Every structure is written in structure tokens, then in C-alpha cells.
Amino acid sequence: MMLIDTSLAEVGKYCRFMYQVISKPEKWSVFFRRTLDEVNKLGVDSLGIVTLISFFIGAVITIQVANNLDNPFIPKYTVAFAARETIVLEFSATIVCLILAGKVGSNISSEIGTMRITEQIDALDIMGINSAAYLAGPKIVAMIISVPVLVVYSIFIGIIGGVIAGSMTGLVPLDDFIVGLHFTFKPYYIAYSLFKSTLFAFIISSCSSYYGYNIRGGALEVGKASTQSVVISCVLILMVNLMVTQFLLS
Amino acid sequence: MIEARDISKAFDGRTVMNHVTATFEDGKTNLIIGKSGSGKTVLLKSLVGLYEADSGDILYDGRSVRQMGRKQRQGLRQEIGMIFQGSALFDSLTVEENVRFPLDMFSDLSLADRREKAKRCLRRVNLDNADSLYPAQISGGMQKRVAIARAIVQEPRYLFCDEPNSGLDPVTASVIDSLISEITHESGITTIINTHDMNSVFSIGEHIVFIEQGNKLWDGNQDNILQSDCPELNSFMASARRLMEIGK
Numbered sequence A: 001m002m003l004i005d006t007s008l009a010e011v012g013k014y015c016r017f018m019y020q021v022i023s024k025p026e027k028w029s030v031f032f033r034r035t036l037d038e039v040n041k042l043g044v045d046s047l048g049i050v051t052l053i054s055f056f057i058g059a060v061i062t063i064q065v066a067n068n069l070d071n072p073f074i075p076k077y078t079v080a081f082a083a084r085e086t087i088v089l090e091f092s093a094t095i096v097c098l099i100l101a102g103k104v105g106s107n108i109s110s111e112i113g114t115m116r117i118t119e120q121i122d123a124l125d126i127m128g129i130n131s132a133a134y135l136a137g138p139k140i141v142a143m144i145i146s147v148p149v150l151v152v153y154s155i156f157i158g159i160i161g162g163v164i165a166g167s168m169t170g171l172v173p174l175d176d177f178i179v180g181l182h183f184t185f186k187p188y189y190i191a192y193s194l195f196k197s198t199l200f201a202f203i204i205s206s207c208s209s210y211y212g213y214n215i216r217g218g219a220l221e222v223g224k225a226s227t228q229s230v231v232i233s234c235v236l237i238l239m240v241n242l243m244v245t246q247f248l249l250s
Numbered sequence B: 001m002i003e004a005r006d007i008s009k010a011f012d013g014r015t016v017m018n019h020v021t022a023t024f025e026d027g028k029t030n031l032i033i034g035k036s037g038s039g040k041t042v043l044l045k046s047l048v049g050l051y052e053a054d055s056g057d058i059l060y061d062g063r064s065v066r067q068m069g070r071k072q073r074q075g076l077r078q079e080i081g082m083i084f085q086g087s088a089l090f091d092s093l094t095v096e097e098n099v100r101f102p103l104d105m106f107s108d109l110s111l112a113d114r115r116e117k118a119k120r121c122l123r124r125v126n127l128d129n130a131d132s133l134y135p136a137q138i139s140g141g142m143q144k145r146v147a148i149a150r151a152i153v154q155e156p157r158y159l160f161c162d163e164p165n166s167g168l169d170p171v172t173a174s175v176i177d178s179l180i181s182e183i184t185h186e187s188g189i190t191t192i193i194n195t196h197d198m199n200s201v202f203s204i205g206e207h208i209v210f211i212e213q214g215n216k217l218w219d220g221n222q223d224n225i226l227q228s229d230c231p232e233l234n235s236f237m238a239s240a241r242r243l244m245e246i247g248k
């Protein structure tokens, strides 16, 4: 009971925070500039890690599928088809977002949390600025813009990883791979993937902003809040993923 | 003039501000003194509205904060400047951008005018040649000056300072004190300063409010502070003086 009470209270506080965030910026020019900065910091700076993970996981998926479908009656292109489906439907959207929850989420909550404990948020408030909107707004918008782009990029790199692994190991020759990539390709899956990654982007950025913004106390709390925001974002991503999949794909 | 009327504030059921009534006068440096943990910061933040007091009212030149709507409170904030204990400069902005920040957010002046105004405030606090440095690159004393410059850039009517000279060496501390005092007198603003520093009390304390454990126990000025009939204040003064003598 206690647990439900506190979670409900937390949800209420989160809603109040989001209500404060969703309001007209004091100055649009400042808002756009800050959003661009955040796209740079949260999106562009994540390209490295997304490239690394997508390439290797794409390669590994291909090798594993190929090894498991090692049957003369199953055409080789099936491997590329299966790898494509895995990458598009789950890996590039969900797994990449879970990793971004760790990287970007902890970054956001520790940045905002540090501003809280050093009274920088009070300084914004005292100037008459809506500090929640000023700090979290651009981060949320930037994530909603960047994450779908990162997901498309991740799909692309993952498939390149698969192609290279398939050719180098001789498991799936390039020609078969390309046939597999086109095999019963449904653009709807890409849309589904982008849609859910947009939800995940919102979850990551709003949760970690919320936890950072509501820190009380000192530097220790910053660490705690950033861990907490990552855990909660991940749990929410997994739950939302389940629901979205149930509603959109079955 | 700022009047606090019967202000109380509790955190998680623990009272930290207990029916405080006090007035802070125009064109003067008003000091709130008390031990560490006595509730100075809570009182100051309740006055400016960073904390919502549980009961009581605050009047800014007769304007009751309780009766103000959101818009009016927002407007009132434009008349307030505040210097925080840790300076609270924005880490990601340079010194000049920090000072210019309130103008960037609220004024319609051109960039050149805003820069000129920020520069003027930085000169006022005797800080030249630091414009393009970041807060992490300058000393604590310089950070305090930048914080003062940022607080006065919108020409506030009310200035709040939370332990402006804490963490500074005695010389820098007294420079900061006199800077705040000069700014107060040249523009006739109402200034409220939190401090536990005896040097500040005797150098700039024109009106003094003493609080202990969330209770206001005494108010007066530097001429009668040594002859008060408040035992808590006398013991506070005595221990502070002992420390100063050890220092000498």
C-alpha cells in the first residue's frame, strides 16, 4: 500500500513538473538556440556509441542467425531478412534507447541536479524565469528530434555490420544479403520503430529532467538521482515497448 | 520597505521559521544575523518567494505577496536581485553572458546595448578583463562580484544577499561588504543581507535582525546591539567576539 501511495505521489509530482515544462518559452530565440545546443550535446555526441554498438550487434545477429539456420533447405537470404527484422523492430529502437537512457539520462539528471544543489535553479526562478521549462524543454525537444534520427542511423549501421560479417565469414554472400533485405519489406515496421523510439526519447529526457530537478540535498543526491533516473527510464521503456508492440503489431 | 508579517515555515513537519515579523528599511543595508542553521536562508528564500511560507504575509512597499496572482509575482521578480551563498553562476556561460543573462531573457535592447550594460555592471564591481572567462576559471571573490553584477544588471529595487562574504578571506570579504553597501546607498534600494560575520555587523549593519532557531528574538542597529537585553543575542555576540580576539 505504502509503495502504491508513494508511486502515485511521484506520478502526481511528475505531472505537475511536466505541466510546468509545457509552457510558452520566455523567448523563442533563446529556446531555439538552447535546443540546437542540446541536439548537439545529446544527439550528435551519441553518434559514436550508437555506431559502435549497432555495427557489432548487427554483425553478431547475422552470424547467430546464420549459424542457427544452417540448413540446405532454407535459402541464405533468410538470414538477412531475419537480421533486418530484429534490427529494425527491436535492436535499433529499444536496445539503442536503453543504452541512451544510460548515457543521456544520467547526463541530463546530473546536469540539472548540479544546478539545483548549487542554487542555479533558484537563480533562474528569482529572475522570473520558468526554470523547469527553460532547462527541461530544450532537452526534451532535442531528444525527440535526435533519437529517431539515431534509430535510422543505427538500422543502417547495423545492416552494414551484418553485411560485412556475412561476407567475411562466408555465411551470407552479399548478393543473398541484398535479396534478403528486400524480402517482404514493410515500411510500416520502420514507422513503428520510429514511433516507439520517439516515446522512449520523451521518457528518457522527461524522467531524467524530473529526477535532476527535484533533488534535495547535496552532491551525494546527484549520483543517486542519476542512477534512479536511469533505472526508472529503463523500466518505463520496457513496459511501454511491451504495450506498443501489443497494440501496433498484433 | 519590505515587511514580513508572522511568517512560519515547516519542512516535513519540523518548524524552521516560527511566526517571524520584521521590517527591512529602504536605502539601508538590513542584516539578518544568527548562527548557522538558525534559519537565515529559509527566511530570505521565503521573503523572495523561493519558498512558499506556510502562513503570514510579505509586503513589498505595501504590496501584499499573498494577494498577488502569478503574473504580478512574476513582475515583482523583475524588481528583485539576489546573490546566493555559492554565487550560483551558470557554469556553461562566460562571465559576461552570466551578467547579460537577465537582459537576454527579458529586455528588448539590442545585443550591443545589452553587452554595454553588462560591461558597465562588471566595471561597477571592479571586474575588468574577465568577460570571456568561465566561472570555474575565476576565484571565489571574483565569482561573488560577478554574482553582484548579475543581480544589479536589471536595476532592482530590492537586493537579497545570502552570506555574500562566506568562504572568502577577510580582506575580500570586507571589499564585498562595502561594494554591496555602496550599491545600496547610491541607488536607494532595500537590501537584506544574511550573515554571521561580526565584521559585517559593525561595518555595514544599519538595521539588524537577530534570529535563533527560527524565532526572531531582537532587532536594532549596530549602536545598541552591544547593550541588548536579549540573552541569546548577548551570548551570540560574546562567542563571536571571543573568536575575533583569538583571530587577533
Ligand SMILES: Nc1ncnc2c1ncn2[C@@H]1O[C@H](COP(=O)(O)OP(=O)(O)O)[C@@H](O)[C@H]1O
Pocket: A216, B011, B012, B016, B034, B035, B036, B037, B038, B039, B040, B041, B042, B043
Ligand atoms: N529544503 C529544506 N528541507 C528541509 N529542511 C530544510 C530545508 N532548508 C533548510 N532546512 C532546515 O532549516 C533549518 C534552517 O536552515 P537555514 O535557513 O539554511 O540556516 P542558515 O541560518 O544557516 O541559513 C536547518 O535546520 C535546515 O536543516
Ligand SMILES: [Mg+2]
Pocket: B040, B041, B042, B085, B162, B163
Ligand atoms: Mg544559510
